[in-house]
Amino acid sequence: MIEIDGISKVFQLRGKSVPALEPLTHAVPEGRFVAVVGPSGCGKSTLLRLIAGLETPTSGTIRLGAGPVKRPVGFVFQDAVLLPWKSVEANIRFPLDTAGMERARSDAVVRELVALVGLRGFEQALPRQLSGGMRQRTAIARALADDPPILLMDEPFSAVDLLTRETLNDELLRIWQRTGKTVMLVTHSVEEAAYLADEVMVMSARPGRLERTYAVDLPRPRSEETKLDRAYHELVAALRRDLRGGEAPR
Amino acid sequence: MLIRGLAGLAAILLAWLAAVHLFGVPGYLLPAPLDVARRMVFLHENARLADHVAVTLGQLAWGYLLGLVLGIAAALAFARAPILERLSMPLVLLLQTAPKIAIAPLLLLWLGLGPAPKIVLVAIVTFFPIMTGVLSGLRFLPRSYGDLARVLRLSARQRFVHIELPATLPTLLAGMTVASTLAVTAVVIGELMGANQGIGYLLAAGQESADTATVIGMVLLLSFIGWGLYELFEQVRRRTQERFGHV
The missing domain is CATH 1.20.5 (Single alpha-helices involved in coiled-coils or other helix-helix interfaces)
Known part of the structure; x- marks a missing residue:
């Protein structure tokens, strides 16, 4: 669960106040997959960073109904941010090591995660030996390592090619269905948002604010069939219209 | 190579x-290579050349270690508290820009003829490249590493051990490589100014007795030490760069 209550962010740049996010209120129930779309500068990344605690809000509060967990969120960055001197395995293990989990237990967790994200056989590889897609798989596994209830993803697939991206989308859905996490994914791609999410938040720029939300009731599990669905195409068209600043549909 | x-x-x-x-x-101006070699053998047999080399290498190692520890410590302090850097930079730059050959007599006056002034001189010259190496490594640490550390709620110690130290290894080793060549110069300046043992002492003795073969031999010996150290650090640096450089 993510409860966002009147959260806003104003950056101070050389003495000037630059509003990045207008007060925003929204609630994401537990286990839901939410996608956030919007043009550059709409504050969607800022929103995600606020939820993760990487920025402090200018006003408002965020409650993560996560209980007494040390790390309530797992974060997947746009460019993976793997530690280049650590192997795939060691990168995935990093959150567990720094949480003080003993090797015998973390070994089992890492093995499971490697299998989950499809990196078997690459455990000992270094990040620079991996493709962009494999790096993001490693980053996803790391974000899941100490089992946070919330997974935040900041344009995680924007640097991989289209085909890999579609594969990774399907794998993300599979992982989400297996783990039941609350997911918030920021993306530039309206297709990706419509395909993956239960709910799409559309944001607009200058100043960044939540424009509207769409409930996505396309049937699950989603697959290539979904992409032939008329409702899917209508949603994609509506989202695109919103982003272009055209009139509201219907 | x-x-x-x-x-x-x-x-x-x-x-x-x-x-x-x-x-x-x-x-007497330029002895043939073989004469120099013969002279070295003579020094080895009659003047305990190996002991002199050991003395020089010992001073080199201790001074280097001191410079290394101080350089890393200063860089960490400067990165955490920039005010410290602004306060101590004038002194650091003064030490760095003053000709070492001019500092040496002062150190000898203060610390005597033993190994102490040589060790301090070596530490002074190695401190700066090592400090700047570590500091620039810390400055150019990708900001995203900081985000990762915060998302994972790492302690300051975990941040240092798991992120800052490995990420600054390549620039630290670049600084250490530069420092190694400077260190050889510094130790020999110290020994030339006043010593009763060491390569620099033999060098000065050779000069006084117009023994060109000894002087050339000592110069070559020092070059080999410097070259060997450089190659050693460069090898380590290159290996580390492969693994620890940013992707």
């Missing part, structure tokens, strides 16, 4: 030999 280096060395030896024989240069 090493092979090409040795080939270059062989070429220089040949040219040296040829110059001595073709132009008939007198031995």
Whole structure:
């Protein structure tokens, strides 16, 4: 669960106040997959960073109904941010090591995660030996390592090619269905948002604010069939219209 | 690299030999390579050359270690508290820009003829490249590493051990490589200014008795030490760069 209550962010740049996010209120129930779309500068990344605690809000509060967990969120960055001197395995293990989990237990967790994200056989590889897609798989596994209830993803697939991206989308859905996490994914791609999410938040720029939300009731599990669905195409068209600043549909 | 280096060395030896024989240069100006080698053997047998080398290497190692520890500590302090950097930079720059050959007599006056002034001199010259190496590594740490550390709620110690230290290894080693060549110069300046043992002492003794072969031998010895250290650090640096450089 993510409860966002009147959260806003104003950056101070050389003495000037630059509003990045207008007060925003929204609630994401537990286990839901939410996608956030919007043009550059709409504050969607800022929103995600606020939820993760990487920025402090200018006003408002965020409650993560996560209980007494040390790390309530797992974060997947746009460019993976793997530690280049650590192997795939060691990168995935990093959150567990720094949480003080003993090797015998973390070994089992890492093995499971490697299998989950499809990196078997690459455990000992270094990040620079991996493709962009494999790096993001490693980053996803790391974000899941100490089992946070919330997974935040900041344009995680924007640097991989289209085909890999579609594969990774399907794998993300599979992982989400297996783990039941609350997911918030920021993306530039309206297709990706419509395909993956239960709910799409559309944001607009200058100043960044939540424009509207769409409930996505396309049937699950989603697959290539979904992409032939008329409702899917209508949603994609509506989202695109919103982003272009055209009139509201219907 | 090493092979090409040795080939270059062989070429220089040949040219040296040829110059001595073709132009008939007198031995007191430029002794032939073999004369220098004979002189080295003589020094080894009669003047305990190996002990002198050991003394110099010992001073080099202790001074280097001192400079390394101080350099890393200062860089960490400066990165965490920039005010410290602004306060101590004038002194650091003053030490760094003053000619070492001018500092040496002062150190000898203060610390005597023993190993102490040499160790301090070596520490002074190695401190700066090591400090700047670590500091620039910390400054150019990708900001996203900081985000990762915060998402994972890492403690300051975990941040240092798991992120800052490994990420600054390549620039630290670059600083250490530069420092190694400076260190050889510094130790020999210290010994030339006043010592009763060490390579620099033999060098000064050779100069006083117009023993050109000894002087050339000592110069070569020092060059080999410097070269060897450089190669050693460069090898380590290159290996680390592969693994620890940013993707």
